[in-house]
Amino acid sequence: MFRVFGYFSLRNFETASKNISKMQEDALMFYIRTLENTEFGKKHNYSQMRTREDFLKLHPVLSYADLKPYIDKTVAGEKNQITPFDPFYIAFTSGTTGKNKAFVYTKEMFAKPSKLFKNLLFSTLSFKRAGLWDDLKRYHEVRIGVKTNFTDSGIRTGPIAGMYEFFPSYLISPRVVYDVTTENEAHYLHVLFALKDPDIGAFNFSFPSVATRFCQTLEHQWPQLCDDIEHGTLNTELDIPDDIREKLQTDMRADPQRAVEVRQIIRQGFDGIVRRLWPECNAAILLSSGSLLPEAEGLKKHYLKDVKFCNPLHAATEGFFGFSDPDDNSQTRFIMTTSLNHFDFIPVEETDKPSPRVVPIEEVQIGQCYELVITTAVAVRYRQGDVVKIVDFHNQVPVYEFQYRLGQMLNLYWEKMTEGAFVHALRGAAKRIDVDIVEYTATENVNFEAIAEPLQNGRHYVLFMELSENSNKKQARMSSQQKQMFEDVLYQEHEVYRMLRDNGSILPMKVIQVKTGAFNALKDAIVESNPRTSRLQYKTPRVLRAPDRLLILWDSRL
Numbered sequence: 001m002f003r004v005f006g007y008f009s010l011r012n013f014e015t016a017s018k019n020i021s022k023m024q025e026d027a028l029m030f031y032i033r034t035l036e037n038t039e040f041g042k043k044h045n046y047s048q049m050r051t052r053e054d055f056l057k058l059h060p061v062l063s064y065a066d067l068k069p070y071i072d073k074t075v076a077g078e079k080n081q082i083t084p085f086d087p088f089y090i091a092f093t094s095g096t097t098g099k100n101k102a103f104v105y106t107k108e109m110f111a112k113p114s115k116l117f118k119n120l121l122f123s124t125l126s127f128k129r130a131g132l133w134d135d136l137k138r139y140h141e142v143r144i145g146v147k148t149n150f151t152d153s154g155i156r157t158g159p160i161a162g163m164y165e166f167f168p169s170y171l172i173s174p175r176v177v178y179d180v181t182t183e184n185e186a187h188y189l190h191v192l193f194a195l196k197d198p199d200i201g202a203f204n205f206s207f208p209s210v211a212t213r214f215c216q217t218l219e220h221q222w223p224q225l226c227d228d229i230e231h232g233t234l235n236t237e238l239d240i241p242d243d244i245r246e247k248l249q250t251d252m253r254a255d256p257q258r259a260v261e262v263r264q265i266i267r268q269g270f271d272g273i274v275r276r277l278w279p280e281c282n283a284a285i286l287l288s289s290g291s292l293l294p295e296a297e298g299l300k301k302h303y304l305k306d307v308k309f310c311n312p313l314h315a316a317t318e319g320f321f322g323f324s325d326p327d328d329n330s331q332t333r334f335i336m337t338t339s340l341n342h343f344d345f346i347p348v349e350e351t352d353k354p355s356p357r358v359v360p361i362e363e364v365q366i367g368q369c370y371e372l373v374i375t376t377a378v379a380v381r382y383r384q385g386d387v388v389k390i391v392d393f394h395n396q397v398p399v400y401e402f403q404y405r406l407g408q409m410l411n412l413y414w415e416k417m418t419e420g421a422f423v424h425a426l427r428g429a430a431k432r433i434d435v436d437i438v439e440y441t442a443t444e445n446v447n448f449e450a451i452a453e454p455l456q457n458g459r460h461y462v463l464f465m466e467l468s469e470n471s472n473k474k475q476a477r478m479s480s481q482q483k484q485m486f487e488d489v490l491y492q493e494h495e496v497y498r499m500l501r502d503n504g505s506i507l508p509m510k511v512i513q514v515k516t517g518a519f520n521a522l523k524d525a526i527v528e529s530n531p532r533t534s535r536l537q538y539k540t541p542r543v544l545r546a547p548d549r550l551l552i553l554w555d556s557r558l
Helices: 002-016 020-035 039-043 052-058 064-075 107-130 175-179 183-195 208-231 242-249 256-266 273-277 290-301 419-433 480-493 495-502 518-529 547-554
Strands: 087-092 102-106 138-141 156-159 200-206 283-286 308-310 313-316 319-324 333-336 342-347 369-375 382-394 397-405 437-444 461-467 510-513
Touching: 020 039, 020 052, 020 342, 020 369, 039 064, 064 087, 064 102, 087 107, 102 107, 175 183, 175 242, 183 208, 200 208, 208 256, 208 273, 208 283, 208 290, 256 273, 290 397, 290 419, 290 437, 313 382, 319 369, 333 382, 397 419, 419 437, 419 480, 437 518, 461 518, 461 547, 480 495, 480 510, 518 547
Parallel strands: 087 156, 138 200, 200 283, 283 308, 461 510
Antiparallel strands: 087 102, 313 319, 319 333, 333 397, 342 369, 369 382, 382 397, 437 461
């Protein structure tokens, strides 16, 4: 059924994509007419906007501060503020790169993106690339349970993942595993039930960090996992509620033969372990662009060798912005969801201006970078903060690569080192010295000096980095020459940084290698300090300035 719906979704998109102006007019006016009589719509005179041209002339570009009063009133139970419908979910952003933002979802407004997500993205693109259409292969959704709450007015709240209750029968882990909200236990259980099934066709990890944690759990706990498989038992040290343990125990059956197979395979090492344990595995579904690329590349070289990566969509709490270009083998390019959302663009060089120039979709140019300005089911002409680079067109629809988040920039003077430029230098240096980066973050020395003595007398960057382990479960210590390579490549690639280094305004970057697990400890601290932050949505801040967070990494230095 998915395959049929997916086919028609693609066919309709293909036809519509030949007239981008009409496509955008239809997407936009659906939202304008729907919101016309809300308080938000009255404020912005939606009744006077009869065409997309009216919208582009009359509607200001908004920040979250412009949306927040209407969202706050909705959360408090007031009606018809930013939606004419009754809200069923308040979705919070992760809050790992800034304060949590809330967005209001209603069933009526969610139906359209939900249909596209299921039909077009997963059934047509991700499943096809994963080979799940060829024959009915099993699919493993590796997901940590999320905690949701309720507002005083009775609306359910939580991370965006808490809104989805999509648990099809082909999943590997029992349904109750997705109620486990502690990371160690959830990963142990997902690995356990995966090991019991040798015929898995694809894994959905969502993020490289989830794939890394899954594989590290396998590597560090395989003896106990194999014992559980052999005897049909469940590790007594798992900290899970009794009712969940009882339900899971009913799914455990002793399988000595599979335990022997797993032990034999694992004793040969962990290079390419996923494909060796699950020979039918055709794909790992995870995001592998932008700042996530270094960790994804490390996985590709080690645990996930010979496994295709699928990067199915570019999305955020505010909506779905792009789906994977099926002709892109690198899986870093996305086709904009122009049948679903309306897009405007701010040239990246103007993002700091009080009144930046706004470019309509018909005028974007290949090779240029823009901040996305989105109109979706939950936000109108909203500066979303993602910077993308236009690389091609699918008919008239822009094809783009995600670059970085605005605000994730290092800045000592006025060099404004973007996340994209910084990660490009890190990747280049890592390749030259043949190391695999698991995680990294950086800061300016003034933030570091709030927790420790100065590393040198002058302004400079401080880079914290965790590398992958070797076969002995240890990180190889980088030499001073290897650490210097990260500074050298950054110096070579960034013109303004090089100029400031040459005139002595900036000193060489200091690189601090941290122990395995340091960034997991950072995640634990961030998630536990903010009840609205979900482990599933967590993204390591690429610029970290909070002294108490930096201290976690400094105390874990090798």
